[in-house]
Amino acid sequence: MSVVKLTDRIKVMERKPMTFMEKIYIPAILKGMSITISHLFKKKATISYPEEQRPMSEVFRGLHILKRDEKGAERCTACGLCALACPAEAISMTASERKRGEEGLYREEKYASVYEINMLRCIFCGLCEEACPKAAIFLQNDKMAPASYEREDFIYGKDRLVEPFLQAKA
């Protein structure tokens, strides 16, 4: 039966019978095992995360944080410039007016009552940090959004974004 060539690129394989050395298999097994065993003595490519962590770059852009000022009041005034700058449209917010007696909680007359970042949309470009006129939002260089099975877990609200009060005072 002749082979019909459809294109010039078809390469017909010729199957030669194995030689004696190939038939006994042992040289091939030894060759393979030597490669395997040599890897036992090489440096490991993996680390035991999370006990052990790789050093991060100083300028790494990870999970966002909404900073408080030195008195512990939230810096964000819901001006919307981060959401405007965001190329992935990951940020959304709702503004509210500060009431009497809340001066210690919010620095400006207006504050974000809802502030959400969708970490699935976020591309961690840091444009929000650059756009912020109040030095409120920063991307931390030591934290990443952890994995999760639920999509909802990636929508970070103020409960997970705002800097803890004691951390701001320290």
Place this chain on the structure above:
Amino acid sequence: MNNLKVTIDGKSIEVPPGTTILQAARMIGENYPPAMCYYTPLKETGGKCRVCLVKVTQGSEANPRPMPKLVASCLTRVEHGMVIENETSPEVLEARKGVVEFLLINHPLDCPVCDQAGECDLQNLSYKHGTESTRYEEGRREFDKIDLGENIQLHMTRCILCYRCVYTADQLTNKRVHGVINRGDVSEISTYIQNAIDNDFSGNIIDVCPVGALTDKKYRFKQRVWFSKPFYAHRECDKCKGEAVAWVKNNDVIRVTARKNKFGEVLDFICNNCRFEHKNMNDWTIGEPYEMDNDSVITTNKYKVLDHSPAVNVDAKFVSE
């Protein structure tokens, strides 16, 4: 009388007698001087903010001497053969830079908080003509809060005393209850004995305000202007023409303003009923997207100015979204 020929920045135009330099420059249509207080629909405005200063290098054909000082273009009438330098004169640009600095001396620069940000004349002016930093270290003016009723919010700290709102109340409504009180650098917009401003057309003082001193209290902190989409909208109204702009977000009318021309001047004043009481999509016949300048921040909201397609189609498409 014959038309008068004037030359502004090398471009000539013939205008009827009585035209001001600013109007002539606007007729030419490009590089016209900015104006913070002059407002065509209101009588007697102008001459207060001084940002429209221009240089007259030739007074007229009969008397070609230059004018000794820069003149306010909104108040100076043209003469035949007048030659004017606006943006081509470094002296004018330098003076304008100084005027912007003076306007910003007492301005709190709280743009991230201010509802006017994004459609603020002072913001645009200082972006174009101002400097990046301030030399002013002293304290800025502070005021006791004055309540102007349930519809209008007054932020006196942001006011540049252009008097537009005072003229609006004088010329549009039958009883003005607010005005400028005190003199010099302590003058402020106020009402006597906390009078609430309630009049069918009082809401228009929000639209004429070039800064964020007078803002819509029902829109306060609702949304930044560039996150809502403006549409031409109209409704049957027995008090005004009923032609307005509806600012829409998520199928809600969150704000209603009057339509403006490209100089930021209101075309038809709208009544308070239209402005404050009708915040439902069903109250309005929504038309085409409102035409914005391409350099406005509002157009960054993925907002496309459509071709002049039939308004009905846009309406149907928007509602179904």
